[in-house]
Amino acid sequence: MCLAVPARVVEIHPGDRAIVALGDVRKEVSLALVDGVSIGDYVILHVGYALQKLDAVEAELTLELFREIARHQEEGLERAQ
Numbered sequence: 800m801c802l803a804v805p806a807r808v809v810e811i812h813p814g815d816r817a818i819v820a821l822g823d824v825r826k827e828v829s830l831a832l833v834d835g836v837s838i839g840d841y842v843i844l845h846v847g848y849a850l851q852k853l854d855a856v857e858a859e860l861t862l863e864l865f866r867e868i869a870r871h872q873e874e875g876l877e878r879a880q
Contacts, residue, residue: 803845804865805858808838819844821862 806819806826815831819842826847830836833849841858842849853861 803843803850805841805853805861806844806849807858808836808840808842808849811836811838817849819849 804821806821806828808817809820809825810818811830812818812827815829817828817830817836818825819828821844826844828842828844829848830842831848833842833851836842836849836852841853841855843851843853
């Protein structure tokens with residue numbers, strides 16, 4: 800099983816490289832598999848490669864679901880203590 804995460808492109812570099820942001824985390828990734836990516840676009844990211852562009856609204860909905868899952872996990876850990 801794999802997990803692909805939406806990330807926003809914040810910089811584009813030569814050689815199909817880019818910097819993406821996921822919250823406060825920034826990571827250099829490859830854009831070799833995706834055409835037409837611009838700064839501000841969201842891409843689906845998996846193990847250092849952008850796999851496809853993603854609609855901004857869909858990306859934000861997905862990221863909000865991840866935040867909600869994290870909140871529920873934290874609440875469960877607090878109750879377990």
